[in-house]
Amino acid sequence: MKRKLIILFGAIILGATQTYSSPTINDVVTTIPTENGNVELPEPPQKSTDEEIQAGWKLEKNYTALLQSKLNVFVPLEILSDIDINAVVIDDEELNIPFELELNKEPEKKDYYKLKFSENEIDIDSDGKIDTFIYSPKYINQRIVKENYVQIKGKNISKDGDYYKKIYITIEVDE
Template structure:
């Protein structure tokens, strides 16, 4: 019972405040727009005397055309696009030199500024304690496709036969 009375009183309060917030002119609720400091004069609502006046609606007093121009400064970071899979078969004490290429999404805008950073460059592929695989790349990224990269595998340091897999992550860092 109390909830019902609270609901009724709340509805009455909301109804009264909405009536006084937006005054009614000629049966039409006219929104209150502050015109101080804006310099906009709002025209009166059309009169509802005759059917012809009702169809004409508001009369356009001024017409403005505004052209806006927007400029965006979009920065696309330098990214590595290519994934590299190196498959090699090493026999005995053989040394393999396996070249590979890296492709970037764009050519760097600054020369001698961006570097490649590998998660590891000296790798013990068979986990016997001797480093047997080395990754070499140029110091800086100055072109879109980097061709002077290679992996050097020294077979004399690999003591265990088998198939070995290693995942190396490459990131780009800034030389500062």
């Protein structure tokens, strides 16, 4: 009795594998389902000479496919304006020179982005005393930042002359 059951069970497995087996490499799909119906594919060319092989297939039907793509593009916050500050300091005069910075867009988050200067306290005449200070608001919340100013203390400048200093400004994230 056991032998008959085993043979019967083996026949069911063999039939199932033949029914659900995947197509082999030699099977050729002749139709492709689309929204507008099935597209019939031509038979592969059976060419034998080099000229026939180079000629390729003849175009029987032409279809246009429209694709749509969506991208998520992130544009970083950037400083657009360059600032040149020219000042004449006489004796012990103290100057407060306001300046504005323009950004490429309004910041998405409030109280998140900060201005970072390469130097906030500068010794412009290299005598060892800090004489120039840069002040800016703690956070950038607008496209045009207006509350910036440079303070120059003439009493700390000991040498007469023309002085130039390049300061770099970057935007940093408060974490």
